Amino acid sequence: MSDGAGTKVVKKKQSFGVRFKKSLPIYILLLPSAVLLFCFAYLPLGGLVMAFQDFSPAKGIFGSPFVGFKHFIQYFKSYQFPITLKNTLILSVYGMIVGFPLPIALAIMCNQMKEKMFKKVFQVTTYLPHFISTMVMCGLILIILSPNNGLIANIGRLFGLEMPNLMASEGAFKHVYVWSDIWQHIGWDSIIYLAALSAVDPTYYEAATIDGATTMQKVRYIDIPMILPTAMVLLIMRAGSILGIGFEKVYLLQNIQNSGASEIISTYVYKMGLQGAQYSLATAIGLFNTVVNVIVLLGVNWVSKKTTETSLL
Amino acid sequence: MKLKGKDKRLNILFYVIAILMMIVIIYPLWFVVIASFSNPADVTSGKVWLWPKKIDFAGYRELFKQAQIWKSYLNTILYTVIGTAIALAVNIPAGYALSRKDLLGRKIINVFYLIPMFVNGGLIATYFVVKSFGLLDSFWVMVVPFSVSTYNIIVARTFFKNTIPESLWEAAQIDGCGTIRYFFQFVIPLSKAVLAVIGLWTAVGLWNSWFNALIYIQNEDLQPLQLLLRRILITNQSLLGAATGTTAQELRQLSDMMKYCSIVVSTLPIMVLYPFLQKYFNQGVMIGAVKE
Numbered sequence: 001m002s003d004g005a006g007t008k009v010v011k012k013k014q015s016f017g018v019r020f021k022k023s024l025p026i027y028i029l030l031l032p033s034a035v036l037l038f039c040f041a042y043l044p045l046g047g048l049v050m051a052f053q054d055f056s057p058a059k060g061i062f063g064s065p066f067v068g069f070k071h072f073i074q075y076f077k078s079y080q081f082p083i084t085l086k087n088t089l090i091l092s093v094y095g096m097i098v099g100f101p102l103p104i105a106l107a108i109m110c111n112q113m114k115e116k117m118f119k120k121v122f123q124v125t126t127y128l129p130h131f132i133s134t135m136v137m138c139g140l141i142l143i144i145l146s147p148n149n150g151l152i153a154n155i156g157r158l159f160g161l162e163m164p165n166l167m168a169s170e171g172a173f174k175h176v177y178v179w180s181d182i183w184q185h186i187g188w189d190s191i192i193y194l195a196a197l198s199a200v201d202p203t204y205y206e207a208a209t210i211d212g213a214t215t216m217q218k219v220r221y222i223d224i225p226m227i228l229p230t231a232m233v234l235l236i237m238r239a240g241s242i243l244g245i246g247f248e249k250v251y252l253l254q255n256i257q258n259s260g261a262s263e264i265i266s267t268y269v270y271k272m273g274l275q276g277a278q279y280s281l282a283t284a285i286g287l288f289n290t291v292v293n294v295i296v297l298l299g300v301n302w303v304s305k306k307t308t309e310t311s312l313l
Numbered sequence: 314m315k316l317k318g319k320d321k322r323l324n325i326l327f328y329v330i331a332i333l334m335m336i337v338i339i340y341p342l343w344f345v346v347i348a349s350f351s352n353p354a355d356v357t358s359g360k361v362w363l364w365p366k367k368i369d370f371a372g373y374r375e376l377f378k379q380a381q382i383w384k385s386y387l388n389t390i391l392y393t394v395i396g397t398a399i400a401l402a403v404n405i406p407a408g409y410a411l412s413r414k415d416l417l418g419r420k421i422i423n424v425f426y427l428i429p430m431f432v433n434g435g436l437i438a439t440y441f442v443v444k445s446f447g448l449l450d451s452f453w454v455m456v457v458p459f460s461v462s463t464y465n466i467i468v469a470r471t472f473f474k475n476t477i478p479e480s481l482w483e484a485a486q487i488d489g490c491g492t493i494r495y496f497f498q499f500v501i502p503l504s505k506a507v508l509a510v511i512g513l514w515t516a517v518g519l520w521n522s523w524f525n526a527l528i529y530i531q532n533e534d535l536q537p538l539q540l541l542l543r544r545i546l547i548t549n550q551s552l553l554g555a556a557t558g559t560t561a562q563e564l565r566q567l568s569d570m571m572k573y574c575s576i577v578v579s580t581l582p583i584m585v586l587y588p589f590l591q592k593y594f595n596q597g598v599m600i601g602a603v604k605e
Contacts, residue, residue, distance in 0.1 A: 022415060026410045026492055029492070030411075030422065032406070033404060033406075034422075037461050040459060041434070041461075042429075043442045044434025045433070047434045047438025048435070048438055112324065122331050125334075125335045127594075131587055133521030133539055134521065135539045135543055136542065136576050138547060140341060143345070143572060143573075148357075149357045149569070151341065153359075183338065187338075191598045214319060215319075247524070252543070252547050274440065274528065282436065282437050286437070290433065
């Protein structure tokens with residue numbers, strides 16, 4: 001059986017029935033997850049027909065009348081369409097521009113540290129906030145930015161400055177959202193790059209040192225090429241969820257004063273669908289969101305395949 | 314290795330940045346901890362900076378007086394423990410199954426598992442499906458329907474592919490051992506690392522989750538801790554009734570104290586365990602990152 005070529009030939013000769021019988025116990029191991037996926041991922045996919053119906057729970061999926069693209073058109077024509085799309089894109093693209101390169105920079109920096117103990121403490125510290133729940137994180141943001149007695153306001157007062165209420169400002173929302181995310185996840189997101197860097201053969205650095213390379217040159221010619229494939233895969237993944245920005249944090253940080261900047265597609269879907277009972281409209285908006293995500297994912301994947309020969313699929 | 318000139322300055326700069334970053338990360342967390350047992354008036358007026366002032370446990374006292382906090386804490390513990398067990402029972406066998414090269418139809422099955430990572434039916438359709446299964450307002454909605462994680466399955470699959478030698482399966486087969494017995498008797502004992510990694514991730518995720526509870530659970534008795542936190546931290550509903558003899562200002566200060574205390578109480582378990590478990594969390598990222 002250890003002869004690879006031999007086994008292949010034997011396997012090809014096995015009939016479908018024999019192979020199926022042999023696979024049967026493996027199917028049993030797959031069964032629980034497959035059933036759950038079918039019920040709670042694939043059945044809802046079927047439920048997307050609602051987007052093309054005037055769905056009412058009383059009539060059900062099979063009894064509700066079809067209306068074509070009515071709900072999509074209604075959304076595209078509504079005044080909320082440009083607002084929600086713009087806000088989603090701003091948070092997502094801003095988050096990507098800042099949140100993609102910074103962990104890479106951190107990993108490169110961390111990789112240069114020679115003090116083992118310091119490096120360890122630094123890593124444990126920067127990973128820590130990742131484990132704080134979104135709820136607590138948002139509570140923390142509200143407490144710290146509170147205009148009356150928050151940390152920022154108190155620090156401002158030390159210097160005689162009166163801090164504005166950032167949570168009530170539409171202009172500040174994106175900064176609060178993105179930079180608090182950086183604070184929470186920069187360390188954790190750098191782990192994967194550190195792993196890629198730890199795979200560098202140390203003799204590369206030694207050879208570079210002998211040749212008189214500076215630290216920056218080593219980073220430029222050893223570290224960055226080493227990180228690039230990992231970085232591309234993560235970038236593709238991230239681009240693929242360009243409109244799929246997390247509901248939780250935006251929803252929790254949203255208030256009446258900043259809603260002009262914080263109403264994104266997913267919060268709007270929640271409000272229309274579960275709070276406003278406009279089931280078909282909400283499903284249509286959600287479907288539009290998913291379709292855009294998939295198109296962007298495939299697009300970026302294609303570009304990446306052409307340019308860096310890295311691809312996801 | 315000695316550093317010279319420019320490189321030396323760069324190296325110093327790295328350490329300066331690192332120290333500043335650590336301060337920016339640790340200080341807000343430290344502040345919450347010391348504020349949670351300082352005098353409320355001093356916290357409000359900005360007199361608490363580095364150490365607690367006039368140690369005062371009023372916030373904790375009031376918090377622990379609330380029956381809801383105990384109930385939701387217990388709920389969260391149950392969701393976390395049972396949910397993690399279910400997730401492991403569902404995802405680990407799937408990961409192993411997909412690592413088997415002799416699985417008939419492996420390509421199609423892989424696609425079946427991958428698709429939900431990228432497309433989904435959306436909030437409304439999922440809500441109606443959950444409803445039609447009669448799972449609204451039930452304990453199980455928190456731990457069963459969304460326990461499958463394609464990402465974790467892929468992590469498990471990669472682990473099995475890379476660490477369990479195929480010759481072991483071949484030897485077991487010759488001894489007449491079937492797939493299922495082989496999985497439980499040989500694969501599982503060799504897979505403690507991946508069990509720990511996926512178990513920990515799932516546990517942290519469940520501990521911190523609230524979205525499913527927001528959507529599917531109305532019954533207060535089933536509320537997880539995080540949703541109670543939402544009332545305390547985000548929507549600012551005070552859990553305190555107006556007791557006689559307290560002024561509105563005192564009441565507000567006490568409510569603020571309870572914010573700090575509830576953050577500490579809800580985050581403490583993870584923060585305390587984290588340094589000991591850190592290597593497992595890291596391993597998870599590594600296993601997931603290994604390219605095939």
